[in-house]
Amino acid sequence: MRRSSALKKSPAKASAAPHRARKPVASxxxxxxxxxxxxxxxxxxxxxxxxxxxAITAAARVNLASIAYHFGSKEGLLEAxxxxxxxxxxxxxxxxxxxxxxxxxxxxxxxxxxxxxxPALTLGVxxxxxxxxxxxxxxxxxxxxxxxxxxxxxxxxxxxxxxxxDAIAQGLPQQPGxxxxxxxxxxxxAMFYTMANSGRIQxxxxxxxxxxxxxxxxxxxxxFLAAGFRSAPVP
Amino acid sequence: MRRSSALKKSPAKASAAPHRARKPVASxxxxxxxxxxxxxxxxxxxxxxxxxxxAITAAARVNLASIAYHFGSKEGLLEAxxxxxxxxxxxxxxxxxxxxxxxxxxxxxxxxxxxxxxPALTLGVxxxxxxxxxxxxxxxxxxxxxxxxxxxxxxxxxxxxxxxxDAIAQGLPQQPGxxxxxxxxxxxxAMFYTMANSGRIQxxxxxxxxxxxxxxxxxxxxxFLAAGFRSAPVP
DNA sequence: GTCTATAGCTGGATAGAC
DNA sequence: GTCTATCCAGCTATAGAC
Numbered sequence: 001m002r003r004s005s006a007l008k009k010s011p012a013k014a015s016a017a018p019h020r021a022r023k024p025v026a027s028x029x030x031x032x033x034x035x036x037x038x039x040x041x042x043x044x045x046x047x048x049x050x051x052x053x054x055a056i057t058a059a060a061r062v063n064l065a066s067i068a069y070h071f072g073s074k075e076g077l078l079e080a081x082x083x084x085x086x087x088x089x090x091x092x093x094x095x096x097x098x099x100x101x102x103x104x105x106x107x108x109x110x111x112x113x114x115x116x117x118x119p120a121l122t123l124g125v126x127x128x129x130x131x132x133x134x135x136x137x138x139x140x141x142x143x144x145x146x147x148x149x150x151x152x153x154x155x156x157x158x159x160x161x162x163x164x165x166d167a168i169a170q171g172l173p174q175q176p177g178x179x180x181x182x183x184x185x186x187x188x189x190a191m192f193y194t195m196a197n198s199g200r201i202q203x204x205x206x207x208x209x210x211x212x213x214x215x216x217x218x219x220x221x222x223x224f225l226a227a228g229f230r231s232a233p234v235p
Numbered sequence: 236m237r238r239s240s241a242l243k244k245s246p247a248k249a250s251a252a253p254h255r256a257r258k259p260v261a262s263x264x265x266x267x268x269x270x271x272x273x274x275x276x277x278x279x280x281x282x283x284x285x286x287x288x289x290a291i292t293a294a295a296r297v298n299l300a301s302i303a304y305h306f307g308s309k310e311g312l313l314e315a316x317x318x319x320x321x322x323x324x325x326x327x328x329x330x331x332x333x334x335x336x337x338x339x340x341x342x343x344x345x346x347x348x349x350x351x352x353x354p355a356l357t358l359g360v361x362x363x364x365x366x367x368x369x370x371x372x373x374x375x376x377x378x379x380x381x382x383x384x385x386x387x388x389x390x391x392x393x394x395x396x397x398x399x400x401d402a403i404a405q406g407l408p409q410q411p412g413x414x415x416x417x418x419x420x421x422x423x424x425a426m427f428y429t430m431a432n433s434g435r436i437q438x439x440x441x442x443x444x445x446x447x448x449x450x451x452x453x454x455x456x457x458x459f460l461a462a463g464f465r466s467a468p469v470p
Numbered sequence: 471g472t473c474t475a476t477a478g479c480t481g482g483a484t485a486g487a488c
Numbered sequence: 489g490t491c492t493a494t495c496c497a498g499c500t501a502t503a504g505a506c
Contacts, residue, residue, distance in 0.1 A: 049284035050381075052482080091296070143374065145433050148370070156335070161439055181436065185429070186455075187425075193423060193424025194421075196379075205413075205416045206415075208416060209416040231458055287500085299474090
């Protein structure tokens, strides 16, 4: 209505040839991709319930109806996000785990924890699109007791999680399985809290401690967790 | 409109004597208390944005307008919840910390961590009102990057948090302050994730590991974290 | 103090033009 | 495929009867 009322004629030149020259500029993403990028960041920052389709479509500069068209619903959009991001993380984890065992029959606990934690903290970080969006989003969903989030997370990560629990247990034969599982749970907590980067520790330490610095976070987290895993099992 | 149109007269007998017999039954809570109890549980389960005033007032069997009357707004309700619960937790922490130092000039790290973690995991657990509602709520807010949550949490816990960081550091003089702070951050992660009780570890271990069992969780968590704190500082 | 009723928006979803 | 226009259920907050 704004600009289409004038110059209605001669659509031939502009729209009659949809072939050729698909991606005219490097930064021109499709509507679908723009929605995914923006939704990832906004879901991470404000939660699933904290942001509406109107805010997402406005920020992505697409029409409100685009989300229904491309993803069916808001929940479909979240599932598409996970379908795109979670599988690569689980795959990279298993690839790194396999490499641990290629290089040594008895890899150190530190190397196994690194294989587990590094993909979670580093994949999905896209500085050009507002930083570690998917990392935060995953942390957020990981802490929620909502059924929907749990099912999506379980589907994406259950298999690789169990392989890591087994790999950790194999290196700590003196620990009962249940002890390993509790400690794995505490590791998830430290990992998610680091990924969530809520800002609490920054304000508490006047900025000295910054979980957003992924390299540094891993550098501190892995020895801390490894020592916890190795400590004597509780009686 | 339903029943008040009839029998309008003689209000003397029923309402002229508001004194005496305040709490007729042990389980009869005031409107304000019913709202607090229900909101605590529903905020914990679905998040601040995930539940509306209609759902809260319906579950509490009070009128929709009651929340505005008693708390001013939805956010005022959240603040009232924290005003009621957070201060006792911080107080109990400091009381237990003081007792550590009364009993020994150099209390063990385990005792200090217990003084920090136990009040967070146990206070606010009210089995008669749907379980550890405030505990879950706090975990949820603790992981969110929203400003409002952060300010409320900081106001309630900053002071006691710093005292604990100092107490931990005092017992580990070989650790740089920054290392202590990172490890405190990881401890918060394990604590919040246990408090959130998202259900992830239960499904991953077929129910063997249950963070809802507070005694057991502390029993496993404290040695794990203590070993992490004591491990050699990273170079 | 407690209620009804409603104002004033915004939520997700969709029908149908183009 | 993309848009406009709209539905209606839900939201928070408030005015005013009783």
